[in-house]
Amino acid sequence: MKYFEDFTPGDEMTFPPRSVTEEEIIAFAKDFDPQPFHIDREAASRTPYGGIIASGWHTMGMMMRLMVDHVLRDAASMGSPGIDELRWLKPVRPGDVLTLKARTLEAVPSKSRPDRGMVTSEHTFYNQHGEAVAFMRGKTIYGRRPAEA
Amino acid sequence: MQYFEDIELNKPRETGSYTLSEAEIIRYAKQFDPQYFHIDPEAAKQSQFGGLIASGWHTAATVMRLMVDAAIDMEASLGSPGLKDLQWLKPVRPGDTLRARITCLEKTASKSRPEIGSAVFLVEAFNQKDELVMRMTNTGIMLRRQPGRI
Numbered sequence: 001m002k003y004f005e006d007f008t009p010g011d012e013m014t015f016p017p018r019s020v021t022e023e024e025i026i027a028f029a030k031d032f033d034p035q036p037f038h039i040d041r042e043a044a045s046r047t048p049y050g051g052i053i054a055s056g057w058h059t060m061g062m063m064m065r066l067m068v069d070h071v072l073r074d075a076a077s078m079g080s081p082g083i084d085e086l087r088w089l090k091p092v093r094p095g096d097v098l099t100l101k102a103r104t105l106e107a108v109p110s111k112s113r114p115d116r117g118m119v120t121s122e123h124t125f126y127n128q129h130g131e132a133v134a135f136m137r138g139k140t141i142y143g144r145r146p147a148e149a
Numbered sequence: 150m151q152y153f154e155d156i157e158l159n160k161p162r163e164t165g166s167y168t169l170s171e172a173e174i175i176r177y178a179k180q181f182d183p184q185y186f187h188i189d190p191e192a193a194k195q196s197q198f199g200g201l202i203a204s205g206w207h208t209a210a211t212v213m214r215l216m217v218d219a220a221i222d223m224e225a226s227l228g229s230p231g232l233k234d235l236q237w238l239k240p241v242r243p244g245d246t247l248r249a250r251i252t253c254l255e256k257t258a259s260k261s262r263p264e265i266g267s268a269v270f271l272v273e274a275f276n277q278k279d280e281l282v283m284r285m286t287n288t289g290i291m292l293r294r295q296p297g298r299i
Contacts, residue, residue: 032210034217035226056229057210061181064206068183077184078197080205087231
């Protein structure tokens with residue numbers, strides 16, 4: 001179990017690659033972001049994107065899933081107050097393979113609640129060409145390691 | 150169709166509303182944010198939230214859907230390069246009804262690409278008690294009605 005004390009500024013992590021399919025792009029977008037360039041090949045081909053691209057919110061969902069599977073599931077996560085900055089840098093297309101890299105920037109104990117602290121980290125998705133496609137800098141609250149009995 | 154030139158500054162526009170069910174909260178979270186307080190109602194009772202809450206990303210995605218449905222500045226939209234200061238201010242629980250208010254804060258015609266402009270939107274999401282649950286400042290890229298005219 002990873003606690004607040006286990007996050008050190010400068011720590012870096014690379015996650016396993018994640019392939020993106022056209023089917024899942026369209027399924028997500030039909031629910032949450034049904035703009036033509038996310039759901040319709042023909043309409044998408046007439047936009048500057050030239051073809052279907054993933055909703056930026058889908059990209060963040062894929063990022064979050066990786067973070068939960070590889071870090072948060074075994075950590076004393078208490079959720080997040082938010083994201084400072086999020087950038088969608090390049091389109092994510094069907095068939096892309098995304099690799100997530102994370103870096104811890106800051107770890108600040110809570111002044112008001114001694115049982116927790118806030119970790120600021122950056123996460124960047126790279127595609128198979130090594131291009132950064134999405135970036136976010138945000139905060140997660142972690143519980144502190146319980147005192148030894 | 151509403152183009153870049155048609156967007157009015159500092160004039161709030163409202164979306165419709167959507168009620169999140171427990172099943173939907175769990176379904177989204179199992180796929181994109183499977184932390185226990187988003188997928189296990191029993192275990193979530195023991196959390197600081199006192200019960201199941203929606204993933205903040207699910208709240209944001211729901212707000213996106215509300216914006217597209219309301220066609221708020223969407224028809225001429227070419228997507229977004231990003232956002233700042235996304236804040237999850239209050240938990241969103243099963244049965245909560247979300248609605249959003251969008252206000253354009255600034256518009257800038259592109260110097261390099263005369264057919265588009267960018268606009269900065271304050272997006273505020275409220276629940277059925279009119280409590281602010283989420284806020285973010287998004288940038289959108291829009292087609293211009295008259296390319297190149299300042």
